[in-house]
Amino acid sequence: MTRHHAQDARQQVTDLVGPTLRIDPSLCDGVGICAHLAPDLIALDSWGYPIIDDHALTRKRLMRQAQSVVSACPKKALFIQG
Amino acid sequence: MSGQNVTVDRSIFGGATAVVPRGGTETLSGVSRMDLASHRAAFGRRTSSRGQAGAALIDELAAVALTGRGGGHFPAAVKWRSVASAGTGGIVVVNGAEGEPGSAKDAVLLQTRPHLVLDGVIAAMEVTGAREGVVWLHQGADSTVRSVRSAIAERIAASEDELPLRVVLAPDRYVSGEATSIIRTIEGGPTLPRFVNNPAQPWSDGGRPILVNNTETMARAGLIALRGAAQYVPTSLVTVISRGYRSVIEVGVDETFGTLIGSHWSDFAAGEPQAVLLGGYGGSWVSWSDVRRLRVDPVALKPAGLSIGAGLVGPLPATACGIEESTRIVNYLAGQSARQCGPCVFGLAAVAQLCDDLTAGALTSAGRKRLTRFMGEISGRGACRHPDGAIRMVTSALHVFGADVSRHRRGRTCNAKVYGVMPLPGELS
Amino acid sequence: MSDKSARSAVTQHPRAFARGAGLVLGITFSAVATSFLIGTAVASIASDRMAPWILGRAAGISSYLLLVALVVMGLLLSHPRRAQWNRPSSATRIRIHVSLSVFTLVFVVLHIVVLATDKYAGVGWWGSFVPMGSSYRPVAVTLGVIGLYAGLIAGLTAAFAGRVSQRVWWPLHKVAIVSLVLVWLHGVLAGVDTPTLLGMYIVTGASVLVLAITRYVAKSNSDDLAELEAAQAHELILHPPKSSQRGSSGRRSSDGRFL
Numbered sequence: 001m002t003r004h005h006a007q008d009a010r011q012q013v014t015d016l017v018g019p020t021l022r023i024d025p026s027l028c029d030g031v032g033i034c035a036h037l038a039p040d041l042i043a044l045d046s047w048g049y050p051i052i053d054d055h056a057l058t059r060k061r062l063m064r065q066a067q068s069v070v071s072a073c074p075k076k077a078l079f080i081q082g
Numbered sequence: 083m084s085g086q087n088v089t090v091d092r093s094i095f096g097g098a099t100a101v102v103p104r105g106g107t108e109t110l111s112g113v114s115r116m117d118l119a120s121h122r123a124a125f126g127r128r129t130s131s132r133g134q135a136g137a138a139l140i141d142e143l144a145a146v147a148l149t150g151r152g153g154g155h156f157p158a159a160v161k162w163r164s165v166a167s168a169g170t171g172g173i174v175v176v177n178g179a180e181g182e183p184g185s186a187k188d189a190v191l192l193q194t195r196p197h198l199v200l201d202g203v204i205a206a207m208e209v210t211g212a213r214e215g216v217v218w219l220h221q222g223a224d225s226t227v228r229s230v231r232s233a234i235a236e237r238i239a240a241s242e243d244e245l246p247l248r249v250v251l252a253p254d255r256y257v258s259g260e261a262t263s264i265i266r267t268i269e270g271g272p273t274l275p276r277f278v279n280n281p282a283q284p285w286s287d288g289g290r291p292i293l294v295n296n297t298e299t300m301a302r303a304g305l306i307a308l309r310g311a312a313q314y315v316p317t318s319l320v321t322v323i324s325r326g327y328r329s330v331i332e333v334g335v336d337e338t339f340g341t342l343i344g345s346h347w348s349d350f351a352a353g354e355p356q357a358v359l360l361g362g363y364g365g366s367w368v369s370w371s372d373v374r375r376l377r378v379d380p381v382a383l384k385p386a387g388l389s390i391g392a393g394l395v396g397p398l399p400a401t402a403c404g405i406e407e408s409t410r411i412v413n414y415l416a417g418q419s420a421r422q423c424g425p426c427v428f429g430l431a432a433v434a435q436l437c438d439d440l441t442a443g444a445l446t447s448a449g450r451k452r453l454t455r456f457m458g459e460i461s462g463r464g465a466c467r468h469p470d471g472a473i474r475m476v477t478s479a480l481h482v483f484g485a486d487v488s489r490h491r492r493g494r495t496c497n498a499k500v501y502g503v504m505p506l507p508g509e510l511s
Numbered sequence: 512m513s514d515k516s517a518r519s520a521v522t523q524h525p526r527a528f529a530r531g532a533g534l535v536l537g538i539t540f541s542a543v544a545t546s547f548l549i550g551t552a553v554a555s556i557a558s559d560r561m562a563p564w565i566l567g568r569a570a571g572i573s574s575y576l577l578l579v580a581l582v583v584m585g586l587l588l589s590h591p592r593r594a595q596w597n598r599p600s601s602a603t604r605i606r607i608h609v610s611l612s613v614f615t616l617v618f619v620v621l622h623i624v625v626l627a628t629d630k631y632a633g634v635g636w637w638g639s640f641v642p643m644g645s646s647y648r649p650v651a652v653t654l655g656v657i658g659l660y661a662g663l664i665a666g667l668t669a670a671f672a673g674r675v676s677q678r679v680w681w682p683l684h685k686v687a688i689v690s691l692v693l694v695w696l697h698g699v700l701a702g703v704d705t706p707t708l709l710g711m712y713i714v715t716g717a718s719v720l721v722l723a724i725t726r727y728v729a730k731s732n733s734d735d736l737a738e739l740e741a742a743q744a745h746e747l748i749l750h751p752p753k754s755s756q757r758g759s760s761g762r763r764s765s766d767g768r769f770l
Contacts, residue, residue, distance in 0.1 A: 024277040026422035026465040029733075031681070032588060032605050037673050045459040046432070046452075047594035048601035049424035068673030074681030081279070227747065234749055249749060253742040272740035421736040428594035 018056040019082035021066040025049070027077035037072055038065035056082075093315055093332055094198065094301060099346065100190040100330040102321075104505040107180075107189035108225035110327070114194065115229060118236040121197035125308045128201050136166065136209035142311035143303060147381070151319070152177060152259065152296030153362055153392040154467070155380055158303065162209060164282045165293040170211030172291035173268060176203050176300040178219045178226060179252045181259030182362040182392040183414070183507050187319040188297035190330040192219075192226045196233035199297055200247065202304030207245050210293055214246055218264050218294075221251040254507070256418035260466050261294040263420075268292060274420045275466035298393070318378055320393040323504060324348035333378040339395065340374035347397050356400045357482050359504065361391025363411050364471015366478040367404060370397075396504050403498035404483030405490055408476060409437040414506050415472040426469040429460040433476060443493035450491075537610075545617070563629035567622055568702065574618035575698050578662070579715045581611040582691045585684075586722045591731035612666050619659065651700035658693030661686045688723060 021041055030048040040062060042050045057063040057080070070078045100112040116124060131139045144159035165172055176199055180188040191199055203215045217230050227249070234247050252258035252273050260275040265285050267273045278284045285292045295303070298319050306314050315334070322329045322343065329346050339358065344350055358373045360366055366388055368376075376383060380390045398404055416430035436453040439445040445453070461473050480487055489496050552566065587593060588604050599607070626632045627639040638645025638652055645652035665687035668680035695716050699705050705712070 022279070024279075024465065025425065025463055026275070026277050026420075028424060030424050030594075030601075032601055033669070033672055033680075035602055036605050036609065044601040044605075045425060045429075045463075046456060046597070046600075047424050047428035048588075048604075049428075049463075051459070051463070072673035072678065072680065074678050076678070221745075231747070231749065249747040250744050251747055252744045255739075255742075258744075267744045273742065273744045274736075274739060421732055421739060424594070427732050432594075 019080050020054050022081045024077050027075045029075050034069040038069045095332045102186040102328045107186050128307050131205045131208040145311045146314045151298035165291045166210045168291035172212040173214045174206045174212045175216040175294045178297045179259040181256050184394045185321045185392045187330045189226050193229045198301045198304045202300035205307035217249045220254050222254045257420045265292050277465035320395050322346045323396045335379035349399050355397035357398050359396035361389050362394045365391045367482040402500040403496045405486040408479035409441045423464040425460045425463040563625050567625040570618050570622035577615040584608040586726045590726050591729045654693045655697035658690045661690035
């Protein structure tokens, strides 16, 4: 329930304020290039897996970083929603 | 079972309590199996749920606020509506692969009331225009498989159903019971959870619509399809873990955990429990003083930040140690990771290791800080809710068993006399 | 919960300005330190006709050692046991890896420029970039030339990942190990001082070899996942199979696996 609610809430936020960077955690292998390419959006957790800022990509610089990590991720784990 | 209006003819078990062993799920006593004839005699015959009647049935599910009893408590009507509107030719799955090792309610249902569950499945197929029904079970659940198999044979012999039912056996592991594991298998993938971006459509784009509901949810839908919402009594099926056995009980929403545990927990005569593990192994520990007055009602539990989850009620005797018990469980849960998401694979292993240290009296203050940091890093970061549940359980343990934490942290032995209260698969009971 | 932790973790991260300032300071400091060291070395051998030769070899050995450190850090970054190591943090490991690549490149450029311009060395610009173009130990120099190209492919595709090279950077990144093997052979075969440095070549080469073996051979999480994926769900064949007469539309494989 909490998960569905979180996703519903996120969907509503996305609808309101714009696109966000998302991840399919089951595809991610913790390569780490995303944190290097998008330091304003992604931090790495204690095991080297990305923690993603799910704020809307309102500024141009953030959108550019998001687009570059989406195309650089060798596991295709990242995507932009909205 | 006092002060509630569960009557024999309207409830699922008619006030009886099923007894199940600690290991294994064959129903030993209390509730006997209803074959098709006795089921029809007790519950009657269902009318068709096609077309307008289908929309009416969904409205009835919404009217009684039926939620998913596998643990998520997602509104059933919302799910049914989204599958129904996705077009015909879909698949309806009843999930009988109870992920929770402590819970036995779904096994008992399928062993004693299989036709109630199958009536729910057939009704869901009619409502959603599905072409196939699937009963999803664990490979090792022999008694359940036998009962379902006989039930389908009984229905075929009686020429009851127009729609085909199939039985699929899943690998015996925790994540086989995840809805996305089922959908992924049906779509040709491995039996492992996957990430769902749009919860309203858990199946793949362009694929057949798939409705997955837990066994108890489906039985309740069957009950509503048979009797109508007006006759529906909102009860919950719970599994109470006792020393040598487990009890599956149908509980009305007026009953408190105090009276439930008082009348169904084998150790109660020796003293009140210190706390109760509520919902499942990925649920929450609640102290006895907090839980005893709460009602066994999914709606009433919500404001307290609790959930009946998969219906597990695990009382912990005062002679046991909550930290020892939680460490055993988190090690089990870490081992049951589907090994797909980094925070689950490495995070749960790290948390389990630190819990081992805590139990052994070897947790340093740096270790304690790491434990807190790790738990904050894991929640909400898996494709399924498995890691979130494990973290919820550990978080509640550190809170509820604060005294045990400080006892273990001083390197002293705790005063536990009882170990291994909660049953784990593969352990001898 | 996810929202909160995600946001706080990222906002704890230094902001763009702080990072930019740190980068500029770091580069300035490194440049000053490097110029000082090279200047001192050049001054001490300036009168010597062999000066470029000595400097070229020194730069070569430095770039070899930097390349070893670079590859070691890369292997640690992708090692199956990396999640168990707490320090340095993953983010720091990546920063070290990237910095090492820059330093390696700087010393390789120095190595090439010095030896290509040294008229006594017998390598020249042609020999520095074209296989078998060197009159001095052509095979040995060629190994270095190909190693250079392999290293450049690994480094440049990663540097431009997300822009031009899309996802190809990742498979190409693994040619870095080929680069190291070639450069190792280049060092051993082209260097006149190899007998003196043989111990260094053996120790560094063996270390990388051991690390690479544990990186690629050790049982990893994906092996565990493959085992889980191999455990399949099966359809129970019901008797009598009347349902199939009713035109069940699901596909069924011969072994009864549910599809």
